[in-house]
Amino acid sequence: MATGRTHRPATRSRGIPEATVARLPLYLRALTALSERSVPTVSSEELAAAAGVNSAKLRKDFSYLGSYGTRGVGYDVEYLVYQISRELGLTQDWPVVIVGIGNLGAALANYGGFSARGFRVAALIDADPAMAGKPVAGMSVQHTDDLEKIIEENGVSIGVIATPAGAAQQVSERLIAAGVTSILNFAPTVLSVPEGVDVRKVDLSIELQILAFHEQRKAGEEAAAAAAGGSSVGGAAPAAAVVPPAGRSAAETRKGGPEGDVPAVMPA
Amino acid sequence: MATGRTHRPATRSRGIPEATVARLPLYLRALTALSERSVPTVSSEELAAAAGVNSAKLRKDFSYLGSYGTRGVGYDVEYLVYQISRELGLTQDWPVVIVGIGNLGAALANYGGFSARGFRVAALIDADPAMAGKPVAGMSVQHTDDLEKIIEENGVSIGVIATPAGAAQQVSERLIAAGVTSILNFAPTVLSVPEGVDVRKVDLSIELQILAFHEQRKAGEEAAAAAAGGSSVGGAAPAAAVVPPAGRSAAETRKGGPEGDVPAVMPA
DNA sequence: ATGCCTTTGTGAACGCGTGCACAAAGATTG
DNA sequence: CAATCTTTGTGCACGCGTTCACAAAGGCAT
DSSP: OBEEEESOSSOOBTTBOHHHHHHHHHHHHHHHHHHHTTOOEEOHHHHHHHHTSOHHHHHHHHHHHOOOEETTTEEEHHHHHHHHHHHHTTTSOEEEEEEOOSHHHHHHHTOTHHHHTTEEEEEEEESOTTTTTOEETTEEOEEGGGHHHHHHHHTOOEEEEOSOHHHHHHHHHHHHHHTOOEEEEOSSSOOOOOTTOEEEEOOHHHHHHHHHHHHHHHHHHHHHHHHOOSSOOSSOSOSSOOOOTTSOOHHHHHTTSSTTTSOSSOOO | OBEEEESOSSOOBTTBOHHHHHHHHHHHHHHHHHHHTTOOEEOHHHHHHHHTSOHHHHHHHHHHHOOOEETTTEEEHHHHHHHHHHHHTTTSOEEEEEEOOSHHHHHHHTOTHHHHTTEEEEEEEESOTTTTTOEETTEEOEEGGGHHHHHHHHTOOEEEEOSOHHHHHHHHHHHHHHTOOEEEEOSSSOOOOOTTOEEEEOOHHHHHHHHHHHHHHHHHHHHHHHHOOSSOOSSOSOSSOOOOSSSOOHHHHHTTSSTTTSOSSOOO
């Protein structure tokens, strides 16, 4: 999953826990699939299975929205789709801008799921003058100079940043100054934003590193279990050889490399 | 952030909490930046600011790895870079395969941050015969038929799925059967995998929906505050008009659309 | 060598999220 | 109309994660 929100840590919005909000899109997707198959009702058990969560958790989540179920029957699919859509604010149109039209930015621009969810790509913006005017995903890329104008004229409140890390903070500041209050950040940097602005971060590199950690642990446990049948279950004796603690300079290895300077994908 | 892990819910690995593991890459990035600037030591306060977290949290996180700091001074940057890299398993080479070379898959293949972190793209795989042999990011795309062979020959244990949702489950099963034990899933589906396999999910659509929720709440509060100076602070009276509860069919609106059938980006 | 000052490492309290288990509610059947 | 059966909604307990606050530890200046 894309990771972590910044700001508004414990501020339960209208009493709906953040963890629940994060699951609503999951339920919505499962419900939409059911709706397409014209299934009239679902039990919490079925829906929970489809969404990959615990049924008790699902019921508790729905209880925050109100009591939309019928005991002995389940939930009305259509009604629930509407209620969750409304709760998530998907019944209205959300114009978004994508800043940084590199590999990733272009890929995002082509994302079909945008319009299906009430999100409309209002503009594609890039700092490279050579990109300006170029067609991407059926739109013409615009230059960063016009960023403020674009935001204001389209009433954009959600911005997507897919620029290199070095540009992200500045871009976010311009977006926010122009009126944007929610940012989806693909650049591998920590954005510092004023209170009241929501930032969500998506970072491929971090996800892979987390997987690598678990992978290493699994390999270590396996090796330990295979070697000694004993009781030493800890993370001792990893399978692969590790570089000695002092015989290596991180600066040497990484200096000047692509280190953290690009988002999850190389921009142009 | 990319969202949520599946499986191994409470299984603290070697005593390191999952939440801590998720932050280690963040620290590592900040430390690497310091290393490049040849900064010898950092205090928890400084590093925490750079990583965007609480300093107490950072110290506690590091305490799980052992005591690598010096009281009164701080942490040795180089040493800490090494320790975290080792803990995350980045001192070894991790071959990965990317399955589904559409817009997103291609963008991922071009991601420079892979190699910088010890991840090596071993192969690009697509089900479309027309894609086979085509060069993407300097590699030749291979056909799904050879998936098992590729996995085994390269000793791949981490797979990235960037296929349409419909293909994701089947792809994951083939990957797992061939030996993959960690999956990064960009397809908007819940993967069901056997125990011992780690799955992390990245879903652009979900991130945007979460932002929309907060955006709507902010707009509602603002409107409520502006209208009545009273005490009705709840989510009453959202700014935009909402469609009436019964006068709308979700199936009608979404039927046959790009609904959840593609990952965060349209594959070819 | 001694005292001061900085910063770590952690004990303890608190709050959120999760999951169990069950009573209440409603449908359904005879 | 009554009995039964299904499924919701939730009270409760538990565990993880976060944060505060402070004692211990080490460097540094005198």
